[in-house]
Amino acid sequence: MGVVNVRELTGKSNPLAEGHRMCPGCGAPTALRQAFMGMDSPVVVVGATGCLEVSTTVYPYSSWRAPFLHVAFENAGAAVSGVVAAHRAMSRKKLFREEIKFVAFGGDGGTYDIGFQSLSGALERGHDFTYICYNNQGYMNTGAQRSGATPRSANTTTSPAGILAPGKLQRAKNLTEIAAAHNIPYVAQTTLHDPLDLIRKVRRAVETPGPAFVNILVPCALFWKINPADQVKICRLAADSKFWPIYEVVNGERVVSYTPKKPVPVEDFLRAQGRYAHLFAGGGVRRDLIDQAQADVDAEWENLTQNRRSS
């Protein structure tokens, strides 16, 4: 993938401008701006409804220096399919530049849940595009409802921690592996622990012909209930606790791109966020649920490193 010089990259014009209305500490614009740093070609961007779409396109302004299309919530995969097809048809007629790259993005709601079908269809059909999921593990645009990406025990507004229920009762689905099961050439998972890792992965994704899927864990400072300044710190805890394994699937081969030298218990990741505060509240620590979270993480890591996935 070549050497990445961050100083050089930060000096380049980014398709997502500095001016936007995302919350302080939100990981989504950080992720997307880093993603675009790895791209040399002109890009057309398609976004699903969500925080990033809404907060970057408040009329009569736009934070997008690149062409930008938002159609609806559940169909970024289909929308980008149409754009890519139009480009194929019309660049043959020399009507538009040939070297354009196509990036679609959605939050986890627009990707794991309501947009799952259109994403799956687009991956199966093999259009040449990169899909980036900025995954903050809930419907944050509508006020922190649980999604298929919300982890077990997280406190959300539709899986609230109450007297009986300790937050969400179910595990998150593993969309990275589901994307890989489409037998597409490139799938990756990362977070904001290391910009070079993110930049390299997205560069590889857009340079790989055919569909690519990149799942980026990003904090929502507001609803993860963290200090906005701790964005990177939380992401490093996610990587170092193996809560969010950093890896890629290249033509079906799983490659772990970051193995923590000093792994930390997942409890450290949970304890750092207010959405898990009920597990540690009032001296009655829910050891059972913390152990369950550790068991989930260990099983996931074991599967990944033993390459026990079917593909």
Added chain:
Amino acid sequence: MASSNAVLSENKRPRGEMTSGNMAFAEAMRQINPDVVAAYPITPSTEIPMKFAEFVADGLVDTEYITVESEHSAITACVGASVSGARVMTASSANGVGLMHEIFPIAAAFRAPIVFGLVNRTLGAPININCDHSDSMPERDSGWIQIYCEDAQEVYDSALLAIRLAEHRDVLTPVFVCQDGFITSHCYEAVEFLSDEDVREFVGTREARYPLLDVDNPVSYGSFVTSEYYFEIKRNQIEGMNNVMRVYGDISNELASLTGREYQPLDCYRTDDADYVIVIMSSAAGVVKDVADELRAGGVKAGCVRVRMFRPFPAKEISSALSGKKGVAVLDRSASPGGVSPLAAEVRSALYMSCRYGFVPVSEFIYGLGGRDLFPSDVERVFKGLMAEDYSSGASYIGLRDKNGGAEGGDGDGSR
């Protein structure tokens, strides 16, 4: 033949090819050679994407053909391609149209000039694959132009017209070209096709004004717009629809000079001196025209207005065609439970402003739901009801069994 001017003498009868409504639309697509087609199968429109897939497989078109995983994705991909600058076509029916519902207003608001072959089929439940207009009527406020065709020839001609109309700079509005499922889509009849060269010359190439793919002049589509600006944007969109009638006339005349076939927004059959008129849409108009001929042979001045363009609705034309009539019956192929059926509501509304020149009674009938046939005897009964000044306030049903299993015959208030 669709239009009233199409009564041709024997030696002028067109030497058409035997084809169906679906095949006629597919053939128009081949000749138009759109940049992108995205489609999903559903009865009875499936033949259109199937036939088009053959054109792609045989290299007869240059189209990028996206075989999507749902109708929702079909129309979404069409929107993505259309705002990119591409010429885009698709087709669907019934529940497929229903699934697309969310995206239709978005396409219209983006001024994405998609041309859509809508093969009318009822929306379940109960599930039924036959024709009525309950799939397209809910889309009448979606911001799309709606053209309803009587036969396969009109489907073909309308597909060509629709491309020019949708893409016209003053219109920039997507178009549904509707035909009756099975009745028109699957029945074979003689259709005259233009040469490929004539079609290509007529449709030209699309010149998109703000294509998404112009990376050197980036635009944002689908912005978040607050109440401070939203209303003006919507109003601008409605202006495009308001320009349709003017633009349509020019395009229609141009096509007529090539084909000899002219299509007005209304197809008025023997209405000028008529006392009694039935207003109807699509394929069933043929039955009404036949019955009108028979009644006229018996001295009754009967006529038929077929509403070809439903959006924009030709209210002025309806008003002038029907004012002064002794009685009008509107036959709807879809219901609006708890309200007035869509066509009847439009016709009554159009006549409201001409009330001061004389009241025209308008009866409302519902026929043909789920593909039930409309027989000449049914139509005759409706005309006779008009002659007997037998008007009811609510809708009457045509050809419906009563609770005891007998035929009702459409002559009672609410159950007339």
